[in-house]
Amino acid sequence: MRFSNNSSFFSSSYNYPGGSSIQDSFAYSSRHALASFPLKNPDGSWLYATPLITGGNYNVANGRHLVFGQYKHRNQQLRTDFMNTSELKITPFKQLTLTANYTYRIYQNRNQYRSANFEYRSYPEADYEYYTTDAGLDELTEAITTSQRHAINTYATYEDSFADAHHLTVTAGMNMESWASKAVGAKGQNLSSETLNDLDLVVPDATGNVITEVSGGQNEYAIMGFFGRINYDYKERYLLEISGRYDGTSRFMPGHRWGFFPSGSLGWRISEEPFFSPARKYVDNLKLRVSYGRLGNQVVRTSSGAQNYYAYLRKISINDFEGYTFGEGTTMSKYSTLSAPVDAELTWETAEQINAGIDIAALRSRLTFTGEIYQRNTLNMLTAGPDLPAVFGASAPQTNAADLKTYGYELSLGWRDQFKLFGLPFGYSVRGTLSDYRSYITRFNNPTKSLTMAYYEGMRIGDIWGFEVDGLFESDEQAQKYTSEVLDCSYINGRMTGGFLAGDLRFVDQDNDGHYKLDDKNQYVLDENGNRILLPESEWRVNTLGLGANTVDNPGDRKILGNSLPSLQYGFTLAFDYFGFDVSAFFQGTGNHYWYPAGMNYMFWGPYSYSYLSFLQRDFIERVWTEENPNTYFPRPRAYSATGGELSKVNSRYLQNVRYLRFKNLTVGYTVPQKLTRKIGLEKARIYFSGENLAYWSPLKKYTKYLDPESAFTRNGSKDVAQDHVSYPWQKTLMFGIDITF
Amino acid sequence: MKEDKKMKKLIIPALAVILGLTSCDWLERTPKSTLAPENYFRDETDLMLFSNTFYNNNINKEPYDEQSDHYVYLNLSTVLRGGTARTVPNSGGGWGSGAGAWGDLRKMNTLLENINKCEDKAAVSKYSGVTRFFRAWWYFNMVKRFGDVPWIDKQLETNSPELTKARDSREIVMRHMIEDIDYAIANLPASVSTYRVNKWAALAFKSRFCLYEGTFRKYHDPAKHPEMYVEPLPADAHDAAYYLDLAANAALELMEQGPYKLSQLDDYRKLFANVDADKDEFILAIKNDQSLQVVNNSTAFTLMSTQGAPGLTRKFVASFLMADGSRFTDKADWETMGFKEEMADRDPRLAAITVTPGYVRLGATEVSAPDFGSSVTGYQLVKFVMDATLPEVDRVDKSYNDMPVIRLAEVYLNYAEAKAELGTLTQEDLDKSVNLLRKRAWKSDSAPVISLEDANAHPDPYLLSADFGYRNVSGTNQGVILEIRRERAIELADEGFRLSDLVRWREGKCLEQPIYGMYFNGTGEYDLTGDGKADICIWKDDNPKHKDMVDLELGKETGIILTGEDKGYVYHHKGIERNFNENRDYYYPIPTKERQNNPNLKQNPGWNDGLDF
Structure with missing residues (x-):
């Protein structure tokens, strides 16, 4: 009998200035800090709003230079984490070991965010003014999340060898685990100190209101499982493993909580065979293996990626309004809401993997090679179900909606050797790895193969659909000629007053879906002599640059550009x-x-995304089309064209x-x-x-x-x-x- | 071996404990920070909290109007541009599954299906009333936008057959809306509650949507325009008169029995600029609150150059009468009259809602001139601009004046219009409704009021002209209907009515009429404030670089663009095509994805979404 105990404790404190996140600080200071505005007045005071910026909304650097320069934002993230595992091992006789262990872990995040008013002058020697909203709000937020985990494992292992040839290991046991977290948050505005951070310092604002807010929240889950495993080998030549797990989770409805996940593998060390002995001179180890296994996944995620612990249940939550009040009392009005419809039949997602591999060590183990091919079938994927008609009034519930098939391989090749160079050992090694995979959807209820849905059967994961662009218009005339051929370009150029001009993108009309040369009413066809002939209404067609029926079979003018x-x-x-x-x-x-850069990616699009950027990339201007410099990468400059205009339409050029x-x-x-x-x-x-x-x-x-x-x-x-x-x-x-x- | 026995004594109880825990309870974890729906909807607070979202989600909180023939931004809306600027969206477009569309309806049906769990029956009928008020409100927005819509009055399941049902005729939807609103009228409290719906808000809203439907049926006559009824009207469908009658009766009940009267404020501007809603006149309003940061953008929107530069059109400004009740457009030189001259002696509301010569903002001391940077036509709308002395209000999204949702003035206008369209309008009807608005505006009992006889004897040629007027008004009440429409446009300017009024009157072609601004007789200096000093200088060739006035370069987007080469009306939209397709643009299209997901949905007339069914 052996008892062991293992404890660990971890504590950290991370202090940082600035906004709520580093992304926030980067994003806000990347715009509105134009070089034409100094960050400080000549008298040393900070500059923020100035009469030179009319309206006073987009102020210098959105105040982020005040945030960093005046160092009033003090944020602190404290983490403590304690874990203890106690284990009891009993060996009643040599071949049998009984093990039981219990793990307890408690960890806590304590976060504190402080923002404060900033003073500035609109121009030198002006009266001091204060930035008091948004990043300049005088506010302290404290949030504590405590999580606790209990886990128990008990299992028995029997290990024995017979006749010097058979080696057997059998393990069976169970495990149980529970986890719970609880959050408490509070915030208050108007503190009587800018340097001390405590909610006791919250005082009434100018109108006599004490502004505070509290919040809570809890989550829990529990899992339990029974497992068994048998390992057997004969003279280390033939290897066999069979195992199975029977797992239950609290995350699904009773009746759908349990899943059985078996697996097995076979190995053959050919190099151990007697008949192989002649080759042993060159090959030290040669092993073939095949395996089959199933694993369960019980984690359901919301569309924002957070874990959903009660995905099979609907819940009523009570919230504060952000933008509505009824003038009843001095605090924010509240509302309750029922969470979106769910699939109560939700159950385990299963990953089934079939895999074959080879391990080789040769030439005195100097050469090593491992190769593996696999197919993984993800069955009953936990994902949003097929789109429902909007009258449903909610998004489609998370359900076991899809099956996915993945093929892949992994190779690894190495060479290691040593020789004498001028009497001293020279050792060297080279190792390379290579892997690839492709995934396809094999089940998803989307019979029309509509591209508006997340998946369709036969879809390769990661395909990028987009338009093809074959260049920039060389002249306004060329652009007009194009526009008269493709009559309806509004999907692309709807935001351009006056339509396409020289320097704009020329999209390829892939489907040429207008069957006729039509006049501006789209109702006539022109015969060879240019006479207009009225078409029956059912045949009125506009040659449209667009999405077609937005299905795989009729994707409009798009095609798969890459993955x-x-x-x-x-x-x-x-x-x-x-x-x-x-x-x-x-x-x-x-x-x-x-990858197609998103519209708000300033680092790629520069001012095409947003016109008031603080920084222009070096040499960027040379890549921008002008009448004098027409052969450029970027088209005619139009602010916001990457966020909502023609550059936001995924296309081959960018x-x-x-x-x-x-x-x-x-x-x-x-x-x-x-x-x-x-x-x-x-x-x-x-x-x-x-x-x-x-x-x-x-x-x-x-x-x-x-x-x-x-x-x-x-x-x-x-x-x-x-x-x-x-x-x-x-x-x-x-x-x-x-x-x-x- | 003895030790082993001891160990067994330990192990067996330990295993027993563990196995004991393995009962099913271990996996039963119920939420602890949210409630189970089975235990909710139990008392009045539950019902109130659940219905609170209906206000937030369904009432349009933006005070400024959609663009129309009366009101345009620097960037014209796709509706005004029409033609290829309007496309069939793939999804959303007012027909999405979330907030702002069907998701809001689902919440209402959730409450109605659960409300009887509450034992407090008074609360049940009150909040059923609130919910059914908002369900009628929600369907009204859908009918305005799409015409026919499926009527859904329960929470749907993922396999409900209603998911793929066809649209219901607007007649069916209207009948349900009338049932809902009549329930709300009967069950909502009658006491004044400006920020929550009551019986009177329900009556006023009934007059609003019944007037809409009555005039829609009259001007989009099913016999002449069957394409407007994608799902055919049932054989026993009501006619226009039925709806007009309901509208007039609902309005009359409110006028006679309701606790409201026109505002007693000394300045008409304060009705829209004050921090708090006027409880005499506003039947339903949106509460804004500076300390809670529940705010709107009304002040910045009209004063800041970065916000859209809205402006009234000259067509609309010219429709305001003279102070003596005569028509501005009867003057011989009205078309080429400059700003200072045209603004003299007009309906007092013109000076209250726009920057006219001598304009001093509430709380300000100095006269300000129209700002061409923040108003594309020069006619700068200042209806919801707050007092200049209030802190922060000029910044974007920092205004906190309460916003009207339903006010008594509209009910008067609904009443008069319904009666006029029915052909039962009397002078007495006018005197107890719209003529009260005139008297309030003029602050005088001797204000020039609408006379039924005069109006019908001399219909305004301006309001019937091809360039500025309506095409479809006819009959014995032609003249008075035009006058009521004039009054409606002026009194409810910028409150969200104009565009849908044009739709129900089948006057979409008004959107093709001129959207010009002020008239200027060429380059030179102009006094716009009436103080004898020039405020702007329109120049060409040589920049005068004035220090005491605004220089505007003729023909430049950054300066001023006029209709003529060197004179004419302000026209920054020159060259932008505008087109209203009467065979298409009265309705919005159903999104492509929705028709793919439910092929039983027919597309609205004239919209090509590329689908072959």
Whole structure:
């Protein structure tokens, strides 16, 4: 019998100035801080609103320079995390082990956000004014979330060998787990101090109202499972594993809570076979393996990506209005609401995986190779069901709506050797990995293959549908000629007063869906002599640049331009050591991989997204079309065309291939010979240089150096909020160090 | 081995405990910070909180009107531009599943299906009344936009057959709306409650939508325009007179029995600028509150150049009568009259809602001139501009004047119009309704009022002209109907009525009429405030660079564009095509995706969504 206990405690405090998030600070200071406005007046006071900005809404840098310059925003995130595991192991006889353990974990996030009024002058020597709303609101928010987890595991393991050939391990047991979190939040406005942060300091505002707000919230889940596993091998030559889990979760309705997930694998170490012995000279290990397994997933997520702990239940919640009041009392009016309809039959999502692999070690284990191919079927995917007609009055409930099939492979090849160079050992190694996969939807109820729905049967995950652009109009005449051929361009140019002009994008009319050369009433066909002939009403057609019926079979003028998931992910490491020096280099990259920048991505679109940007990318102006400089990447300048105009229509010209090769790491070290270091009592002394993210190569670099290919994504899939398109720039890290072992 | 036995003694109870816990209860975790719907809807507070969203979600909180022939922004709306500027949306377009469309209806049906769980029967009838008021309100918006819509009066399941039902004829929808509103009239409290609906709000709203339907049926006569009735009217459908009669009766009941009267404020402007709603005249209003940041954009919208630069059109300004009751457009030189001259001696409401010579904003001391930067026509609308001394109100989304939703003035106008369209209008009817508005505006009992006899004897040629008037008004009451429409446009300017009025009157072609601004007789300096000093200078070729007036370069978007080469009306929309397609534009289209998801939905006339059914 053995009892063991393991405790850990972690605590951290993170203090930072600025707005609620780094994205907020980046996004707001990236606009309205034009170079024509200084951040400070010549008298040293801060500048924010100024009479030069009429209306006074879009003030200098949205006040973010005040936020950082006056350092009144103080935010603190405190984390504490305690975990304890006690384990009892009993061995009644040699082959049997009984294990029981219990884990308790409690962790707490305590967050504090403080904002305060900022003073500024509208011009030098003017009276001080105060920025008191939004980021300048005098407010303290405190929020505490406490989570507790209990977990119990009990299992028995029987392990035995027979006749020196059969080796058997049997395990069976169960586990139980529960988790609960509870939040408490409070905030208050008008504090009597700008430096002390406590809700006791909240005082009435100018109208005599004490403005405070409280909030709460709780979540819970529990899971339980029974499991068993049998491992058997015969002389390490034939390997067999069979296992099964029977799992239950609180996240589904009674009757739908339990799922059974079996798996099994077979291995054959051919190199252990007697008949293989002649080849053992060259091949040290050769193993073939196949496996089949099922795993369950019980996590249901809301459309915003948060976990939904009670996805099978409808709930009444009570909330504060943000923009409505009835003039009853001095606090915000409240309302209650019933959560959206749910699928009460929701149950486990199952990932079924079939996989075959080969492991080879050869030539005195200098050459190693691992290869794996797999097919994964995700059955009963937990996702939003097919679109319902809008009269339903809510979005389609999360349900086990789809099946997904994924094929893929993973390869890894390495060579490691050593030889003598001028009498000293020279060691070197090379290793490369390569993998790829593709996923297709095999079940989803969307018989018309409508592109408005998330999926359709046969869809490859990640396909990007868009228009093709074959250039920019060279002249206004050319643009007008185009417009007269494609009569209805309003889907693309609806926001342009006067339609397409020179320098605008020329979209390819793929489907040429207007069958006739029509006059402006769209009701006539012109015969060879130019006479108008009235068509029957059913045949009135406009040649439209647009979405067609928005189905796979009639996608209008769009086609699949590329896939947003990375293909061919690869990496390779080169290393050698000689004469105390060691060098290793790691490269990593992906193959073709496409991305269409969202409209609010300032770093790509510059002023095409937003006209009051604080920064213009270097050389950007040379890439902008003008009558004098017509052969450019970007079209005729039109502010906001990327957020709602023609550039917001996904098209081939601005689709980015974000494949890349990155020089991820280089390490050069030198180990001082031991016979020298031992003299001063050191076992080992090594000095080294290490560089991270030293260089990258990508087609994206041609158009912007301000976006790393790995930060070319849209956070949360949102297109409209600038905060979702900024990220902390990718950093290059250079490091020198010394390792000393006594 | 002895130790082993001890261990077994330990293990067996431990296993028993664990197995005990494995009963089903372990996996039963119910929410602790939200309520189960089965336990809700139990008392009046529950019903009130649940119905509170109906106000927030269904009442239009933007005080400024949609663009129309009377009121335009620098960027014309797609409705005004028409033609290819209007397209069939793929989704949304007023027919989405969430808030702002069908999601709001679902909430109402949720409450109605659960409301009987509450034992307090008085609360049940009151909040059933609130809910059915808003259901009628919701359907009215849908009928205005789409014509026929499916009537749904329960919460649908994912497999309900109603999901794919066809649209119901507007007649069916109207009958249900009348049932709903009659229930609300009978069950809502009769006491004044300006920020919550009561019996009187329900009566006023009934007069609003019945007038809409009555005039719609009259001017879009089913016999002449069957395409407007995508789902055919049932054989026993009511006629226009039926709805007009309901409208007049609802209005009359409110006028005779309701606790409301026209505002007693000393300044007409304060009715719209004051922080608090006028409880005499506003039957339903939106509460705004500065300390809670429940605000609107009314002041900044009309004063700031970045907000859309709205302006009234000259067509509308010219329709205001002279102070003596004569018509401005009867003057020989009205068409080429400059700003200062045309604004003299007019209906006092013109000076109350626009920047006219001598305009001093509430709370301000200095005269201000019209600002061409923030008003595309030069006729700057200031109806909801707040007192200048109030802090912050000039900033975007910082105004906090309460906004009218239903006010008595509209009920008067509904009454007079319904009676006039029915052919039963008397002078007495006019005197107890719209003529009270005239007297209030003129602050005088001897204000020039509408005379039934005079109006019908001399219909206003301006309001019948091809360029400025209506095409479809005829009959013995032609003259007085025109006068009531004039009064309605002026009294309810910028309150959200004009565009839907044009639709129900089948006067969409009005949107093709000129949307010009002020008249200028060429380059030179102009005094717009009437103080004898020039306020603007229109120049060409040489920039005079004045320090004491605004220089506007002729023919430039950043300056001033006139209809003629060197003189004419302000016209920044020059060259922009406008087109109203009477065979298409009275209704909005059903989104493509919705017709894909439910092929039983027919598309509205004239809209091509590319679908083959």
